[in-house]
Amino acid sequence: EYLIEIYTDKPGFFKKHLDYPNIKISNFNESVVYKWEQFENKKREKILDIDIKTTIKALIIKETLCKYQTPVIFVDSDTFFITNPDMMLALISKGSSIMYQREGQLNDQNFKNWNDLRRVLQEKEFHFENILRKIPLDNFMWNSGVVGLAYEDFPLVDEVINLTLQLHRVNKNPNFYHEQLMFSYVLQTKNSIHSADKTVFHYCYQNYKQNFNLILQKFYKEFPFQTKAELEERVLRITKMQIPNNKPVYSFPIRLVNFLIRRKIGFLMALQRVKTTGSVKTFFERGRTY
DSSP: OOOEEEEESOHHHHHHHOOOTTEEEEEHHHHHHHHHHHHHTOOHHHIIIIIHHHHHHHHHHHHHHHHHOSOEEEEOSSEEESSOTHHHHHTOBTTEEEEEEEEEETTOTTOGGGHHHHHHHHHOOEEETTEEEOOOTTSEEEEEEEEEEOGGGHHHHHHHHHHHHHHHHHSOSOOTHHHHHHHHHHHHHHSEEEEOTTTEEETTSTTHHHHHHHHHHHHHHSOSOSSHHHHHHHHHHHHTSOOOOSOOOOOHHHHHHHHHHHHHHHHHHHHHHHHHHSOGGGGGOTTOOO
16 A cells, blocks of 8 residues: 655645545645745745746655655646556666656757757856756656656666756746756756656646546535545546547636636746846747747
């Protein structure tokens, strides 16, 4: 039986519905934030604004490895297991790690959303193991929806944190690829990486996420269930479903809200470009970061 630890800023919700002896609910704000504050000796506001958002996954993995001193598998909240994790866990050892799946080489021009990362990696060098070096563009980007590490490899997480913060300081626009890139770089440089996509389904690609969110909405409308057995049966049923990949059709109010959210994010990124460069012209350089 595995110990499952859920990091959340809403522990009350999970404690109410997940009363199992092998499930521990941890308040994110009382654990990772506090330890990072002590470690870096920075103001809390600065941590929450920049560092925590940039390195949150690595911080949780580091804390969990140090706490239990055993192999740890981190999974994003938009994942679920489709097979028994025993075989995946058996792949984890010193020098042997797990990530969700290999997405492509950094120099693959088909990944247009990596254009900005490629530019920064071509221009900048980063301190890794006390040596200033460039990250090769023939390295692979791995999806970090799943990260599995042995306890003996926990010093590598410090390298991921350090590199992620270095990248963030030279490329400040919000970019969830920063931490994923550095997990990919460190683990393929120091370890072997195995794919977890035969054991875990990470519904982050294409239209899977939107469709699965609709399934979850229906699930929570029927919640809470009267017995644990009924809850477990419903969850098992969901994990065996074929998740649609077609674009879901939303009502007009929902489409309008989604449109406004996207515009807000774009507007804030444009303001960040102007603030960083001091040039108003950069406001209109859509997709560019500095």
